[in-house]
Amino acid sequence: MIDGPDPGEPQAHQTSPRSARRRLTFVVLAGALAIIGALAAGYYFAMRPVTLRIAVGPANSDDLRVVQALAQALNNQQRGQVRLRPLQTEGAAASALLLGEGKADLAIIRGDLDVPKNAQAVATLRKNVAVLWVPLAGKVKGKKAAPKITKIAQLAGHRIGVVGRTQANVNLLKVILQQYGIDPGKVEIIQFPANEAAETIRNQKADAYLAAGPVNSKITADAIAASMHDGGTPKFLAIDSAEAIAQNHPAYEASDIPAGAFGGSPANPEEEVKTISFAHHIVARKGLSESTIAAFTRQLFAIRQSLKNDFPLAAKIETPDTDKDATIPVHPGAAAFVDGEEKTFLDRYSDYIWWSLMALSAMGSAGAWFAGYLKKDDRSANNSQRDRLLDMLTAARHCDSTEELDQMQSEADAILRHTLECFEHGAIEEGTLTAFNIAIEQFHSAVADRKALLMSMPQNLQRASAQFRAAGTA
Secondary structure, eight states: OOSSSSSSSTTTTOOOOOHHHHHHHHHHHHHHHHHHHHHHHHHHHHOEEEEEEEEEEEEOHHHHHHHHHHHHHHTTOTTTTEEEEEEEEEHHHHHHHHTTTOSSSSEEEESSOOOOTTTEEEEEEEEEEEEEEEOOOOOOOOOOOOOOOEEEEEEEEEEEESSSSSSHHHHHHHHHHTTTTOOGSSSHHHHEGGGGGHHHHHHHHSSSSEEEEEOOHHHHHHHHTOOOOTOOEEEOOOOOHHHHHHHOOTTOOOEOOOTTTOOOOSSSSSOOOEEEEEEEEEETTTTHHHHHHHHHHHHHHHHHHTTTTTTTTGGGGGGOOOOOOOOOOOOHHHHHHHTTTTOOOOHHHHHHHHHHHHHHHHHHHHHHHHHHHHHHHHHHHHHHHHHHHHHHHHHTTOOOOHHHHHHHHHHHHHHHHHHHHHHTTTOHHHHHHHHHHHHHHHHHHHHHHHHHHHHHHHHHHHHHHHHHHHHHHO
């Protein structure tokens, strides 16, 4: 009898290539899905709209109305990257506090107030001018009455009305008075709400008045109009030391009030008046994404002109000061927009894309190695089957039973089938398959020759030969 495993029994070493193929397909599919999922998630998080909280106040102010209009316009943009959610506050100081505490992403603040340390400029919402004037009495014998106060230095000992309840306007008045050597304690400061300005001025509750706002401010214009009683026109007090104030207080700038800025006949003022100005800024919390603020700045300046008909103040929005010595440092995202250096999607994520490609290449190499590792068992099994085929080739040349030859031939057919499957799935190379084909041809030739020999021998001689070999191996 021929030593070797029973051809009818399943071979333990014959691992199916289909099983390995399934494992490899699963690994490749899982890796591909992971990469696609990571890319899709990255694109979603990169392109989804970001909602920024913007603190602004007080209620019914021009700033709040402009911000609400901006928020509506931005939120209606289908492809806009930034949305706005206004947070109403009691004023610029409260807005700055929210930003400093991290409870707001953006805020509208006054440049002459304490600026939070984490605030960075995005845009200048508007510039305000300080307006100082003295109401005049009526005409005397066809001539205008001479005002009692014609210069700021003469304000000492008088009552000064400040339009608006904010303490910032009082601080502004004190800065002006101190520049002219007037002790603020020697003047009586009367504050009143903006909506009561006209009535207060008509009742002559103060000798001079201060208002702060844009040159085209309706509040200031109405207050000045209320001063024109009995045919008199107000006297505007020039701040001749505006440059000195700006030098000592960087939040202020020297400015001018154009002739006729507040209307009237004759024009108010009749000629240009020197004064100081300060800005209301849109600031962002330090640490906000550069790309987010760049996108917000781009959208802001893209829609400002579309709002100017309903909100003329929106047309006055200006780019921030990008100088390194600016009073409020500019946010890098806003600076990138102003300087034309805003990064594109590829600029922002090129490193991530490069690393993703590197990771994909590494995964491909790892997959190839893993695929080779999975096929190691198939190669080992095929080597064993090749050795088994060579053993059967030797055994076939001395076999005395056609039944055993048929069994070996069936086993050889199974080995051939498994070998072809291994080649199909890359477990063995073409050279190995060629060598195997030579061996299988030799085996079939040996089987055919042996069967022909056995068929030509008498039955008694076959039995004798088999008994002889059996006795020799016993």
